[in-house]
Amino acid sequence: MPVTGNPFVADDLAPVTLDIDVLVGRYADRPGPTGEPAAVTAMLAANGVERAAVASLRAALFDVRSGNDEVAALAGPGVLPVGGLDLRDPLGAEREVARLAERGFRAVRLFPDEQRVEPDFPSVRHVARRATEAGLVILTGGDVRRFWRPLCGATVVFLDTHFYHLGDFVVAARDEPGFHTSTRLLNSPDALETVAAHLGVERLLYGSRTPFYEPVVPRLRLARGGLGPSAVAAVAGGNARRILGLAK
Amino acid sequence: MIIDVHAHWGPWFFSMEVGAVATNLAVMDRYGIDLAVVSATEAVIYDVAAGNRAMARVLESSDRLLGYLTVNPRRLDDAERDLRELLPTGRFVGVKIHTDYTGSPANSPQTRAALELATAHGLPALVHTWDTTPLDLAQAVADVPGARAIAGHMGANGWRHAVEAANSVDRLWLEPCFSHTEAGRFAAVAAAVDPRRLLFGTDATLIDPAAAYGAVLAADLSPELAERVAWRNAAELFRLDLP
Numbered sequence: 316m317p318v319t320g321n322p323f324v325a326d327d328l329a330p331v332t333l334d335i336d337v338l339v340g341r342y343a344d345r346p347g348p349t350g351e352p353a354a355v356t357a358m359l360a361a362n363g364v365e366r367a368a369v370a371s372l373r374a375a376l377f378d379v380r381s382g383n384d385e386v387a388a389l390a391g392p393g394v395l396p397v398g399g400l401d402l403r404d405p406l407g408a409e410r411e412v413a414r415l416a417e418r419g420f421r422a423v424r425l426f427p428d429e430q431r432v433e434p435d436f437p438s439v440r441h442v443a444r445r446a447t448e449a450g451l452v453i454l455t456g457g458d459v460r461r462f463w464r465p466l467c468g469a470t471v472v473f474l475d476t477h478f479y480h481l482g483d484f485v486v487a488a489r490d491e492p493g494f495h496t497s498t499r500l501l502n503s504p505d506a507l508e509t510v511a512a513h514l515g516v517e518r519l520l521y522g523s524r525t526p527f528y529e530p531v532v533p534r535l536r537l538a539r540g541g542l543g544p545s546a547v548a549a550v551a552g553g554n555a556r557r558i559l560g561l562a563k
Numbered sequence: 564m565i566i567d568v569h570a571h572w573g574p575w576f577f578s579m580e581v582g583a584v585a586t587n588l589a590v591m592d593r594y595g596i597d598l599a600v601v602s603a604t605e606a607v608i609y610d611v612a613a614g615n616r617a618m619a620r621v622l623e624s625s626d627r628l629l630g631y632l633t634v635n636p637r638r639l640d641d642a643e644r645d646l647r648e649l650l651p652t653g654r655f656v657g658v659k660i661h662t663d664y665t666g667s668p669a670n671s672p673q674t675r676a677a678l679e680l681a682t683a684h685g686l687p688a689l690v691h692t693w694d695t696t697p698l699d700l701a702q703a704v705a706d707v708p709g710a711r712a713i714a715g716h717m718g719a720n721g722w723r724h725a726v727e728a729a730n731s732v733d734r735l736w737l738e739p740c741f742s743h744t745e746a747g748r749f750a751a752v753a754a755a756v757d758p759r760r761l762l763f764g765t766d767a768t769l770i771d772p773a774a775a776y777g778a779v780l781a782a783d784l785s786p787e788l789a790e791r792v793a794w795r796n797a798a799e800l801f802r803l804d805l806p
Contacts, residue, residue, distance in 0.1 A: 321789035322565050322595065323780045477742065482578030502742055504581050504590050504771045529744040532777035539593040539773065
Protein backbone atom coordinates (compact mmCIF):
# COMPACT_ATOMS: atom_id res chain seq x y z
CA MET A 316 0.00 0.00 0.00
CA PRO A 317 1.55 3.38 -0.94
CA VAL A 318 2.29 6.07 1.62
CA THR A 319 -0.62 8.48 1.59
CA GLY A 320 0.63 11.16 3.96
CA ASN A 321 0.65 11.97 7.63
CA PRO A 322 -2.75 11.04 9.08
CA PHE A 323 -2.12 13.14 12.20
CA VAL A 324 -3.52 16.54 11.29
CA ALA A 325 -5.00 19.47 13.21
CA ASP A 326 -6.20 22.31 11.03
CA ASP A 327 -9.31 22.87 13.14
CA LEU A 328 -7.80 24.44 16.26
CA ALA A 329 -9.08 27.73 17.60
CA PRO A 330 -6.50 30.38 18.51
CA VAL A 331 -5.62 30.79 22.16
CA THR A 332 -5.98 34.42 23.11
CA LEU A 333 -4.60 33.98 26.64
CA ASP A 334 -2.75 30.96 28.01
CA ILE A 335 -2.84 30.98 31.80
CA ASP A 336 0.11 28.63 32.41
CA VAL A 337 3.48 29.44 30.86
CA LEU A 338 6.93 29.46 32.42
CA VAL A 339 10.34 30.81 31.57
CA GLY A 340 13.48 29.41 33.12
CA ARG A 341 14.71 25.94 33.97
CA TYR A 342 14.50 23.14 36.45
CA ALA A 343 17.92 22.21 37.77
CA ASP A 344 16.74 18.79 38.91
CA ARG A 345 15.38 17.41 35.65
CA PRO A 346 16.11 17.19 31.95
CA GLY A 347 14.18 19.37 29.58
CA PRO A 348 14.21 22.79 28.02
CA THR A 349 16.12 25.69 29.52
CA GLY A 350 13.12 27.93 29.05
CA GLU A 351 14.90 30.81 27.39
CA PRO A 352 12.25 33.51 26.85
CA ALA A 353 12.83 33.75 23.10
CA ALA A 354 12.37 30.01 22.70
CA VAL A 355 9.25 30.03 24.84
CA THR A 356 7.61 32.85 22.93
CA ALA A 357 8.51 31.17 19.64
CA MET A 358 6.90 27.93 20.84
CA LEU A 359 3.77 29.83 21.83
CA ALA A 360 3.56 31.53 18.45
CA ALA A 361 4.03 28.24 16.63
CA ASN A 362 1.13 26.81 18.57
CA GLY A 363 -1.38 29.57 17.99
CA VAL A 364 -1.05 31.16 21.44
CA GLU A 365 -1.42 34.91 21.08
CA ARG A 366 -0.79 35.91 24.68
CA ALA A 367 0.35 34.14 27.82
CA ALA A 368 0.49 34.64 31.57
CA VAL A 369 4.18 33.99 32.14
CA ALA A 370 5.95 33.32 35.42
CA SER A 371 9.62 32.78 36.16
CA LEU A 372 11.19 29.61 37.51
CA ARG A 373 14.06 31.76 38.72
CA ALA A 374 11.56 33.38 41.08
CA ALA A 375 10.09 30.04 42.06
CA LEU A 376 13.32 28.18 42.66
CA PHE A 377 16.07 30.67 43.42
CA ASP A 378 15.45 34.38 43.84
CA VAL A 379 11.97 35.88 43.86
CA ARG A 380 12.83 39.48 43.26
CA SER A 381 15.23 39.10 40.33
CA GLY A 382 13.04 36.39 38.82
CA ASN A 383 10.01 38.62 38.89
CA ASP A 384 12.01 41.52 37.51
CA GLU A 385 13.11 39.21 34.70
CA VAL A 386 9.53 38.36 33.79
CA ALA A 387 8.39 41.97 34.17
CA ALA A 388 10.90 42.91 31.50
CA LEU A 389 9.12 40.56 29.08
CA ALA A 390 5.81 42.44 29.32
CA GLY A 391 4.30 43.21 25.97
CA PRO A 392 1.49 42.24 23.62
CA GLY A 393 2.31 38.54 23.95
CA VAL A 394 3.34 38.36 27.59
CA LEU A 395 1.42 39.18 30.74
CA PRO A 396 3.92 38.91 33.61
CA VAL A 397 2.92 36.83 36.63
CA GLY A 398 4.80 37.22 39.89
CA GLY A 399 6.24 34.12 41.44
CA LEU A 400 6.20 33.75 45.21
CA ASP A 401 8.23 31.53 47.49
CA LEU A 402 6.09 29.83 50.09
CA ARG A 403 9.21 28.76 51.96
CA ASP A 404 9.64 32.41 52.90
CA PRO A 405 6.27 33.81 53.92
CA LEU A 406 7.79 37.01 55.26
CA GLY A 407 9.53 37.65 51.98
CA ALA A 408 6.39 36.64 50.12
CA GLU A 409 4.25 39.23 51.86
CA ARG A 410 6.79 41.90 50.96
CA GLU A 411 6.84 40.68 47.36
CA VAL A 412 3.04 40.70 47.15
CA ALA A 413 3.07 44.38 48.09
CA ARG A 414 5.84 45.15 45.61
CA LEU A 415 4.12 43.30 42.77
CA ALA A 416 0.78 44.96 43.42
CA GLU A 417 2.46 48.34 43.39
CA ARG A 418 4.10 47.51 40.06
CA GLY A 419 0.78 46.64 38.48
CA PHE A 420 0.98 42.85 38.41
CA ARG A 421 -2.42 41.21 38.16
CA ALA A 422 -1.58 37.70 39.31
CA VAL A 423 0.84 35.74 41.43
CA ARG A 424 1.84 32.12 41.08
CA LEU A 425 2.44 29.55 43.81
CA PHE A 426 4.76 26.58 43.36
CA PRO A 427 4.08 24.31 46.34
CA ASP A 428 5.33 21.11 44.68
CA GLU A 429 8.60 22.62 43.53
CA GLN A 430 9.10 24.27 46.94
CA ARG A 431 7.95 21.18 48.86
CA VAL A 432 5.33 23.13 50.73
CA GLU A 433 2.27 21.33 52.05
CA PRO A 434 -1.22 22.80 52.15
CA ASP A 435 -1.42 23.02 55.94
CA PHE A 436 1.78 25.05 56.26
CA PRO A 437 0.78 28.47 57.66
CA SER A 438 2.56 30.14 54.77
CA VAL A 439 0.01 29.01 52.20
CA ARG A 440 -3.05 30.51 53.87
CA HIS A 441 -1.19 33.66 54.87
CA VAL A 442 0.26 34.38 51.43
CA ALA A 443 -3.06 33.62 49.75
CA ARG A 444 -4.82 36.09 52.03
CA ARG A 445 -2.26 38.80 51.39
CA ALA A 446 -2.51 38.28 47.65
CA THR A 447 -6.28 38.40 47.74
CA GLU A 448 -6.25 41.56 49.87
CA ALA A 449 -3.94 43.09 47.27
CA GLY A 450 -6.42 42.26 44.51
CA LEU A 451 -4.21 39.66 42.87
CA VAL A 452 -5.43 36.50 41.18
CA ILE A 453 -3.64 33.38 42.42
CA LEU A 454 -2.38 30.75 40.02
CA THR A 455 -1.31 27.65 41.87
CA GLY A 456 0.17 24.25 41.35
CA GLY A 457 -0.39 21.41 43.76
CA ASP A 458 -3.01 18.74 44.30
CA VAL A 459 -6.41 20.41 44.20
CA ARG A 460 -7.78 17.87 46.68
CA ARG A 461 -5.53 19.33 49.33
CA PHE A 462 -4.81 22.92 48.27
CA TRP A 463 -8.47 23.90 47.96
CA ARG A 464 -8.73 24.47 51.70
CA PRO A 465 -6.14 27.23 52.32
CA LEU A 466 -7.28 29.00 49.14
CA CYS A 467 -10.93 29.32 50.05
CA GLY A 468 -12.15 32.85 49.43
CA ALA A 469 -9.51 33.62 46.80
CA THR A 470 -9.83 34.04 43.07
CA VAL A 471 -7.62 31.17 42.08
CA VAL A 472 -6.77 29.00 39.10
CA PHE A 473 -5.71 25.49 39.96
CA LEU A 474 -3.08 24.65 37.37
CA ASP A 475 -2.61 20.98 38.16
CA THR A 476 -6.19 19.70 38.29
CA HIS A 477 -6.01 16.17 36.89
CA PHE A 478 -9.16 14.56 35.58
CA TYR A 479 -8.73 11.84 38.18
CA HIS A 480 -9.47 14.52 40.77
CA LEU A 481 -12.11 16.41 38.85
CA GLY A 482 -14.98 15.37 41.13
CA ASP A 483 -13.16 16.83 44.12
CA PHE A 484 -12.59 20.09 42.27
CA VAL A 485 -16.25 20.30 41.30
CA VAL A 486 -17.62 19.76 44.79
CA ALA A 487 -15.13 22.21 46.30
CA ALA A 488 -15.79 24.81 43.62
CA ARG A 489 -19.55 24.65 44.10
CA ASP A 490 -19.03 26.55 47.35
CA GLU A 491 -16.20 28.74 46.04
CA PRO A 492 -17.14 31.07 43.20
CA GLY A 493 -13.50 32.12 42.87
CA PHE A 494 -12.27 28.62 42.06
CA HIS A 495 -11.21 27.99 38.47
CA THR A 496 -9.17 25.30 36.81
CA SER A 497 -6.69 25.01 34.01
CA THR A 498 -7.57 22.59 31.23
CA ARG A 499 -4.03 21.20 30.93
CA LEU A 500 -4.66 17.86 32.62
CA LEU A 501 -8.41 17.66 32.04
CA ASN A 502 -7.76 15.34 29.14
CA SER A 503 -10.42 12.71 29.64
CA PRO A 504 -13.23 12.48 27.10
CA ASP A 505 -15.76 14.37 29.23
CA ALA A 506 -13.81 16.46 31.77
CA LEU A 507 -14.34 19.87 30.17
CA GLU A 508 -17.98 19.12 29.60
CA THR A 509 -18.37 17.97 33.20
CA VAL A 510 -17.02 21.25 34.53
CA ALA A 511 -19.24 23.19 32.14
CA ALA A 512 -22.31 21.23 33.22
CA HIS A 513 -21.71 21.38 36.97
CA LEU A 514 -20.06 24.78 37.42
CA GLY A 515 -20.30 26.67 34.15
CA VAL A 516 -17.78 27.07 31.39
CA GLU A 517 -16.53 30.30 32.96
CA ARG A 518 -14.52 28.21 35.44
CA LEU A 519 -12.31 26.73 32.71
CA LEU A 520 -9.12 28.40 31.51
CA TYR A 521 -6.80 27.09 28.82
CA GLY A 522 -3.38 26.36 30.25
CA SER A 523 -0.48 24.70 28.47
CA ARG A 524 2.60 24.84 30.71
CA THR A 525 4.71 25.72 27.74
CA PRO A 526 7.59 24.89 27.28
CA PHE A 527 7.40 21.78 29.44
CA TYR A 528 4.15 20.32 28.10
CA GLU A 529 2.76 20.03 24.58
CA PRO A 530 0.49 23.05 24.05
CA VAL A 531 -1.34 21.35 21.20
CA VAL A 532 -2.89 18.76 23.50
CA PRO A 533 -5.31 21.03 25.40
CA ARG A 534 -6.02 22.85 22.13
CA LEU A 535 -7.01 19.58 20.50
CA ARG A 536 -9.13 18.60 23.45
CA LEU A 537 -10.89 21.95 23.35
CA ALA A 538 -11.44 21.87 19.60
CA ARG A 539 -12.78 18.33 19.40
CA GLY A 540 -14.94 18.20 22.49
CA GLY A 541 -18.52 19.10 23.18
CA LEU A 542 -18.21 22.84 23.83
CA GLY A 543 -19.61 25.30 21.31
CA PRO A 544 -17.62 28.09 19.65
CA SER A 545 -18.46 30.79 22.20
CA ALA A 546 -17.54 28.48 25.07
CA VAL A 547 -14.30 27.52 23.35
CA ALA A 548 -13.43 31.19 22.93
CA ALA A 549 -14.13 31.80 26.61
CA VAL A 550 -11.89 28.94 27.69
CA ALA A 551 -9.19 29.92 25.21
CA GLY A 552 -8.78 33.36 26.74
CA GLY A 553 -12.00 35.17 27.54
CA ASN A 554 -12.32 33.71 31.02
CA ALA A 555 -8.72 34.52 31.85
CA ARG A 556 -9.13 38.11 30.71
CA ARG A 557 -12.26 38.43 32.83
CA ILE A 558 -10.71 37.30 36.09
CA LEU A 559 -7.52 39.25 35.42
CA GLY A 560 -9.44 42.42 34.60
CA LEU A 561 -8.03 42.74 31.09
CA ALA A 562 -9.71 44.22 28.06
CA LYS A 563 -9.67 42.03 24.96
CA MET B 564 -5.95 5.00 8.59
CA ILE B 565 -5.26 5.14 12.32
CA ILE B 566 -5.25 2.13 14.67
CA ASP B 567 -5.38 2.70 18.42
CA VAL B 568 -3.58 -0.22 20.07
CA HIS B 569 -4.38 0.79 23.65
CA ALA B 570 -8.05 1.39 24.34
CA HIS B 571 -10.65 0.27 26.81
CA TRP B 572 -14.35 -0.29 26.88
CA GLY B 573 -16.34 0.10 30.08
CA PRO B 574 -16.73 2.40 33.08
CA TRP B 575 -14.06 3.85 35.35
CA PHE B 576 -14.23 4.64 39.03
CA PHE B 577 -13.52 8.37 38.59
CA SER B 578 -16.07 11.17 38.11
CA MET B 579 -16.56 10.43 34.42
CA GLU B 580 -19.23 8.88 32.23
CA VAL B 581 -17.38 7.09 29.47
CA GLY B 582 -18.50 3.49 29.78
CA ALA B 583 -20.79 3.14 26.76
CA VAL B 584 -19.49 1.65 23.54
CA ALA B 585 -21.04 4.65 21.81
CA THR B 586 -18.50 6.77 23.65
CA ASN B 587 -15.68 4.66 22.24
CA LEU B 588 -16.93 5.23 18.73
CA ALA B 589 -17.61 8.93 19.25
CA VAL B 590 -14.14 9.51 20.66
CA MET B 591 -12.59 7.60 17.76
CA ASP B 592 -14.55 9.75 15.32
CA ARG B 593 -13.19 12.94 16.90
CA TYR B 594 -9.68 11.96 15.89
CA GLY B 595 -10.18 9.92 12.75
CA ILE B 596 -9.33 6.64 14.48
CA ASP B 597 -10.58 3.80 12.32
CA LEU B 598 -9.90 0.82 14.52
CA ALA B 599 -9.25 0.37 18.24
CA VAL B 600 -8.01 -2.64 20.15
CA VAL B 601 -9.88 -2.56 23.43
CA SER B 602 -9.92 -4.39 26.75
CA ALA B 603 -12.81 -4.47 29.19
CA THR B 604 -12.25 -2.29 32.24
CA GLU B 605 -14.08 -4.84 34.36
CA ALA B 606 -11.56 -7.48 33.31
CA VAL B 607 -8.59 -5.19 33.88
CA ILE B 608 -9.66 -3.86 37.26
CA TYR B 609 -11.80 -6.50 38.92
CA ASP B 610 -13.29 -9.68 37.43
CA VAL B 611 -11.34 -11.01 34.49
CA ALA B 612 -13.75 -13.79 33.53
CA ALA B 613 -16.88 -11.65 33.57
CA GLY B 614 -15.09 -8.77 31.89
CA ASN B 615 -13.72 -10.85 29.04
CA ARG B 616 -17.14 -12.30 28.33
CA ALA B 617 -18.76 -8.87 28.35
CA MET B 618 -16.00 -7.72 26.02
CA ALA B 619 -16.74 -10.57 23.63
CA ARG B 620 -20.39 -9.54 23.43
CA VAL B 621 -19.45 -5.91 22.71
CA LEU B 622 -17.02 -6.94 20.00
CA GLU B 623 -19.91 -8.52 18.15
CA SER B 624 -21.53 -5.09 17.92
CA SER B 625 -18.88 -3.13 16.04
CA ASP B 626 -16.40 -3.93 13.31
CA ARG B 627 -14.30 -0.93 14.45
CA LEU B 628 -13.30 -2.65 17.68
CA LEU B 629 -10.96 -5.59 18.15
CA GLY B 630 -10.29 -7.13 21.53
CA TYR B 631 -7.58 -7.77 24.02
CA LEU B 632 -8.34 -10.78 26.12
CA THR B 633 -7.32 -9.66 29.59
CA VAL B 634 -5.09 -12.02 31.53
CA ASN B 635 -4.66 -11.75 35.29
CA PRO B 636 -1.25 -13.33 35.88
CA ARG B 637 -2.46 -14.48 39.29
CA ARG B 638 -5.28 -16.46 37.70
CA LEU B 639 -3.73 -18.31 34.82
CA ASP B 640 -6.27 -21.12 35.02
CA ASP B 641 -8.94 -18.53 34.22
CA ALA B 642 -6.78 -17.24 31.40
CA GLU B 643 -6.37 -20.66 29.81
CA ARG B 644 -10.12 -21.21 29.95
CA ASP B 645 -10.86 -17.73 28.55
CA LEU B 646 -8.42 -18.22 25.70
CA ARG B 647 -9.91 -21.61 24.88
CA GLU B 648 -13.47 -20.35 24.94
CA LEU B 649 -13.15 -16.84 23.49
CA LEU B 650 -10.36 -16.95 20.90
CA PRO B 651 -12.58 -18.90 18.50
CA THR B 652 -14.76 -15.79 18.19
CA GLY B 653 -11.96 -14.39 16.05
CA ARG B 654 -12.39 -10.97 17.62
CA PHE B 655 -9.51 -11.05 20.10
CA VAL B 656 -6.11 -10.22 18.62
CA GLY B 657 -3.95 -9.82 21.72
CA VAL B 658 -3.64 -10.18 25.46
CA LYS B 659 -3.81 -7.36 28.01
CA ILE B 660 -1.79 -7.59 31.21
CA HIS B 661 -2.08 -4.83 33.80
CA THR B 662 0.77 -5.27 36.20
CA ASP B 663 -0.52 -2.89 38.89
CA TYR B 664 -4.18 -3.87 39.14
CA THR B 665 -3.15 -7.51 39.43
CA GLY B 666 -0.17 -6.96 41.72
CA SER B 667 2.03 -8.68 39.15
CA PRO B 668 5.17 -6.71 38.30
CA ALA B 669 6.70 -7.21 34.88
CA ASN B 670 9.61 -9.07 36.43
CA SER B 671 7.40 -11.42 38.47
CA PRO B 672 7.22 -15.15 37.72
CA GLN B 673 3.47 -14.97 37.17
CA THR B 674 3.73 -12.22 34.55
CA ARG B 675 6.42 -14.18 32.78
CA ALA B 676 4.11 -17.19 32.79
CA ALA B 677 1.31 -15.02 31.38
CA LEU B 678 3.62 -13.93 28.57
CA GLU B 679 4.44 -17.56 27.86
CA LEU B 680 0.73 -18.33 27.66
CA ALA B 681 0.06 -15.47 25.24
CA THR B 682 3.03 -16.53 23.13
CA ALA B 683 1.80 -20.11 23.02
CA HIS B 684 -1.38 -18.79 21.44
CA GLY B 685 0.53 -16.59 19.00
CA LEU B 686 -0.74 -13.38 20.59
CA PRO B 687 1.12 -10.16 21.39
CA ALA B 688 0.63 -8.76 24.89
CA LEU B 689 -0.06 -5.16 25.85
CA VAL B 690 1.61 -4.74 29.24
CA HIS B 691 1.24 -1.72 31.51
CA THR B 692 4.64 -0.10 32.10
CA TRP B 693 5.66 2.86 34.26
CA ASP B 694 8.94 4.43 35.31
CA THR B 695 11.69 1.83 34.95
CA THR B 696 9.45 -1.19 34.25
CA PRO B 697 9.92 -1.19 30.46
CA LEU B 698 13.36 -2.58 31.26
CA ASP B 699 11.80 -5.41 33.25
CA LEU B 700 9.37 -6.12 30.44
CA ALA B 701 12.18 -6.16 27.88
CA GLN B 702 14.01 -8.73 29.96
CA ALA B 703 10.89 -10.87 30.24
CA VAL B 704 10.34 -10.69 26.48
CA ALA B 705 13.95 -11.62 25.87
CA ASP B 706 13.59 -14.60 28.21
CA VAL B 707 10.43 -15.96 26.54
CA PRO B 708 11.25 -17.18 23.03
CA GLY B 709 8.92 -15.70 20.46
CA ALA B 710 7.15 -13.39 22.89
CA ARG B 711 5.94 -10.09 21.47
CA ALA B 712 4.89 -7.27 23.80
CA ILE B 713 3.82 -3.65 23.76
CA ALA B 714 5.15 -1.49 26.58
CA GLY B 715 1.94 0.35 27.42
CA HIS B 716 2.46 4.08 28.03
CA MET B 717 6.10 3.49 26.97
CA GLY B 718 6.95 3.82 30.63
CA ALA B 719 4.96 7.07 31.10
CA ASN B 720 7.43 9.41 32.79
CA GLY B 721 10.03 6.67 32.37
CA TRP B 722 10.15 6.98 28.59
CA ARG B 723 13.94 7.17 28.55
CA HIS B 724 13.98 3.69 30.02
CA ALA B 725 11.53 2.61 27.32
CA VAL B 726 14.03 3.69 24.67
CA GLU B 727 16.69 1.55 26.29
CA ALA B 728 14.24 -1.33 26.60
CA ALA B 729 13.12 -1.18 22.97
CA ASN B 730 16.70 -1.13 21.79
CA SER B 731 17.59 -4.16 23.88
CA VAL B 732 15.22 -6.67 22.25
CA ASP B 733 13.58 -6.77 18.82
CA ARG B 734 10.19 -7.98 20.03
CA LEU B 735 9.14 -5.00 22.13
CA TRP B 736 6.91 -2.22 20.79
CA LEU B 737 6.14 1.18 22.33
CA GLU B 738 2.95 3.26 22.44
CA PRO B 739 2.78 6.75 23.96
CA CYS B 740 -0.46 7.26 25.89
CA PHE B 741 -0.04 9.24 29.12
CA SER B 742 -2.14 12.02 30.59
CA HIS B 743 0.97 14.09 31.31
CA THR B 744 2.15 15.23 27.89
CA GLU B 745 5.75 16.27 28.39
CA ALA B 746 6.95 18.35 25.46
CA GLY B 747 9.12 16.51 23.00
CA ARG B 748 8.60 13.07 24.57
CA PHE B 749 7.37 11.23 21.49
CA ALA B 750 9.77 12.98 19.15
CA ALA B 751 12.70 11.93 21.33
CA VAL B 752 11.56 8.32 21.42
CA ALA B 753 10.86 8.24 17.70
CA ALA B 754 14.36 9.50 17.00
CA ALA B 755 15.97 6.86 19.18
CA VAL B 756 14.29 3.53 18.40
CA ASP B 757 13.66 1.32 15.37
CA PRO B 758 10.73 2.93 13.49
CA ARG B 759 9.11 -0.49 13.21
CA ARG B 760 8.66 -0.56 16.99
CA LEU B 761 6.42 2.50 17.31
CA LEU B 762 2.64 2.28 17.69
CA PHE B 763 -0.23 4.66 18.39
CA GLY B 764 -2.19 4.12 21.62
CA THR B 765 -4.53 6.45 23.50
CA ASP B 766 -5.89 4.80 26.67
CA ALA B 767 -9.37 5.90 25.58
CA THR B 768 -11.92 6.10 26.97
CA LEU B 769 -10.01 6.81 30.18
CA ILE B 770 -7.87 9.42 28.43
CA ASP B 771 -9.09 11.45 25.48
CA PRO B 772 -7.05 10.69 22.36
CA ALA B 773 -5.99 14.35 22.36
CA ALA B 774 -3.09 13.43 24.63
CA ALA B 775 -1.48 10.80 22.41
CA TYR B 776 -2.61 12.35 19.14
CA GLY B 777 -1.16 15.70 20.16
CA ALA B 778 2.08 14.08 21.25
CA VAL B 779 2.49 12.41 17.87
CA LEU B 780 1.37 15.51 16.00
CA ALA B 781 3.92 17.63 17.85
CA ALA B 782 6.69 15.22 16.83
CA ASP B 783 6.18 16.32 13.21
CA LEU B 784 6.99 12.90 11.80
CA SER B 785 7.79 12.22 8.16
CA PRO B 786 4.82 10.81 6.22
CA GLU B 787 6.46 7.40 6.10
CA LEU B 788 7.06 7.24 9.85
CA ALA B 789 3.67 8.74 10.63
CA GLU B 790 2.00 5.95 8.70
CA ARG B 791 4.07 3.36 10.51
CA VAL B 792 2.97 4.82 13.83
CA ALA B 793 -0.61 5.30 12.74
CA TRP B 794 -1.30 1.78 11.50
CA ARG B 795 1.34 -0.09 9.50
CA ASN B 796 3.28 -1.37 12.49
CA ALA B 797 0.07 -2.30 14.28
CA ALA B 798 -1.25 -4.16 11.26
CA GLU B 799 1.96 -6.17 11.13
CA LEU B 800 2.07 -6.83 14.87
CA PHE B 801 -1.53 -8.02 15.07
CA ARG B 802 -1.37 -9.67 11.64
CA LEU B 803 -4.43 -7.81 10.49
CA ASP B 804 -5.80 -8.37 7.05
CA LEU B 805 -6.75 -4.82 6.19
CA PRO B 806 -8.60 -3.84 3.01
